[in-house]
Amino acid sequence: MTRTTPPTRATRTTRPAGTPRPYRSYVYAYPHKTAYRPLSERAPLAALWADEPKDALSLYAHIPFCEVRCGFCNLFTRIGAPGELTTRYLDALDRQAAAVREALGDAAPVRFATAAFGGGTPTYLTAAELERLCDIAERRMGADLRAVPLSVETSPATATADRLAVLAERGATRLSIGVQSFVEAEARAAVRPQRRADVEAALGRIRDTGVPVLNIDLIYGIDGQTEESWRRSLDAALHWEPEELYLYPLYVRPLTGLGRQAPGQDADREWDEQRLRLYRYGRDHLLARGYTQVSMRMFRRTDAPALGPDDHACQTDGMIGLGCGARSYTSRLHYSFDYAVGMREIRSIIDAYTGTADFSRAEVGRWTDADEARRRHLLQSLLQAQGMETADYAARFGTSPFADFPAELARFEALGWLDGDAPGGLLRLSPEGLAHSDGLGPELFSPAVRAAMAAYEAK
Numbered sequence: 001m002t003r004t005t006p007p008t009r010a011t012r013t014t015r016p017a018g019t020p021r022p023y024r025s026y027v028y029a030y031p032h033k034t035a036y037r038p039l040s041e042r043a044p045l046a047a048l049w050a051d052e053p054k055d056a057l058s059l060y061a062h063i064p065f066c067e068v069r070c071g072f073c074n075l076f077t078r079i080g081a082p083g084e085l086t087t088r089y090l091d092a093l094d095r096q097a098a099a100v101r102e103a104l105g106d107a108a109p110v111r112f113a114t115a116a117f118g119g120g121t122p123t124y125l126t127a128a129e130l131e132r133l134c135d136i137a138e139r140r141m142g143a144d145l146r147a148v149p150l151s152v153e154t155s156p157a158t159a160t161a162d163r164l165a166v167l168a169e170r171g172a173t174r175l176s177i178g179v180q181s182f183v184e185a186e187a188r189a190a191v192r193p194q195r196r197a198d199v200e201a202a203l204g205r206i207r208d209t210g211v212p213v214l215n216i217d218l219i220y221g222i223d224g225q226t227e228e229s230w231r232r233s234l235d236a237a238l239h240w241e242p243e244e245l246y247l248y249p250l251y252v253r254p255l256t257g258l259g260r261q262a263p264g265q266d267a268d269r270e271w272d273e274q275r276l277r278l279y280r281y282g283r284d285h286l287l288a289r290g291y292t293q294v295s296m297r298m299f300r301r302t303d304a305p306a307l308g309p310d311d312h313a314c315q316t317d318g319m320i321g322l323g324c325g326a327r328s329y330t331s332r333l334h335y336s337f338d339y340a341v342g343m344r345e346i347r348s349i350i351d352a353y354t355g356t357a358d359f360s361r362a363e364v365g366r367w368t369d370a371d372e373a374r375r376r377h378l379l380q381s382l383l384q385a386q387g388m389e390t391a392d393y394a395a396r397f398g399t400s401p402f403a404d405f406p407a408e409l410a411r412f413e414a415l416g417w418l419d420g421d422a423p424g425g426l427l428r429l430s431p432e433g434l435a436h437s438d439g440l441g442p443e444l445f446s447p448a449v450r451a452a453m454a455a456y457e458a459k
Contacts, residue, residue, distance in 0.1 A: 020439035022272050023249055027383065027441030030376045033339045035366055035452035042361035045103035048330050052318050054104055056113040059143050061133060062323030063117065064350055065124040067157050078346050086125060088354040090132055093322055097140035099359035100320060112143040116151040123158035127166045134170040146171035149307035156194055159202040168209040173307045175206050176215035181222060182236035189223045203240050212305045213243040220278035221250035230278050234285050243304035246297045247282045249275045279435060293385050296437035315377045324353035335365030345459045372446060374404050379444050383437050387428025401427060408443055
């Protein structure tokens with residue numbers, strides 16, 4: 001069994017009483033799906049989207065299959081796809097796309113400004129199945145994949161030449177590969193079996209496609225990882241001159257491989273300090289090598305090409321999610337399908353999805369009100385390194401974030417998390433504020449969302 005006790009190299013640091021832990025929750029969307037619930041009345045999609053702006057939508061297709069499940073992964077994905085499961089899944093995705101496009105109607109312009117295929121691992125699909133996925137996005141939904149930024153996730157084992165060729169030809173502008181560590185012992189500790197030679201070969205094939213943006217995901221906080229081994233992974237990634245790098249802190253969540261082996265590890269303060277130390281080392285290493293920090297996790301090469309005319313704003317524009325793990329956003333309702341982490345439950349949800357004939361209504365989600373809209377806007381703006389123009393907030397909501405969230409912003413300021421040197425009218429995090437994004441974000445969750453998340457029973 002892989003040892004997963006927290007590293008002991010870190011020196012314990014005493015934090016002021018009441019300071020949020022730095023690694024509480026990865027806030028990539030608000031509210032989290034654990035706050036979603038089955039809707040008492042299944043909402044017709046046509047009514048939900050009737051009055052929504054539809055001229056700068058985001059399209060996301062979720063493929064819930066992987067060749068192996070990493071020990072840290074709590075994403076909605078299953079290992080393998082027996083029989084004709086991928087065919088049945090794409091059949092269902094096609095039915096869902098047809099129903100959603102009909103619900104969007106033609107009374108107002110419908111345009112997709114950005115698109116992404118995620119998972120799971122979209123390149124688990126064969127080259128022919130990827131062609132079909134692109135056809136669904138284009139012919140059913142009306143997305144022009146060659147005219148908008150299209151991001152696709154892949155893995156070392158599935159980044160084959162034929163699959164990558166399909167994606168490049170169909171308009172992919174960004175390929176993101178999860179490497180996590182170039183040190184084989186660390187990959188094994190994270191329950192991610194891979195050989196470095198296979199990783200390097202996959203990166204070579206990605207570069208051969210000519211797709212303009214390569215992103216490499218790396219993880220820090222793995223058992224046994226040190227500044228020296230972390231630097232080796234960073235430098236191995238930098239050898240490929242990726243346009244983007246994402247640095248993720250390791251989390252151990254319930255029902256994951258690591259979570260079953262080491263319950264309670266996520267509460268260890270020494271591990272927090274180790275992750276913070278490695279984060280700062282990685283951040284400084286990339287900044288010194290020509291990268292700009294976009295968020296706590298994202299770093300972009302200063303000379304990287306623009307992905308295209310992306311005019312979608314996650315704070316204000318709608319999102320269409322296709323697939324059983326995808327979310328969709330309107331101004332009033334965030335909705336999806338049921339959510340699980342355990343493999344048995346995931347298999348059951350996928351089977352139910354592939355057997356669904358009627359996709360015309362939302363079944364699971366969370367209604368939003370004006371307060372939640374303000375929280376989401378502030379959260380998703382503040383966690384970006386560029387910050388938020390308070391004038392934009394005022395134009396949308398008719399008020400000030402300092403009036404709406406006085407206690408929270410005062411606390412962030414007292415902790416040194418706000419940038420006191422930001423230009424007038426710009427609310428921006430300090431470097432330490434960015435470092436504590438995963439502690440800061442949950443502080444902005446509403447009491448109702450916190451209660452719903454706390455009441456959620458993991459399955």
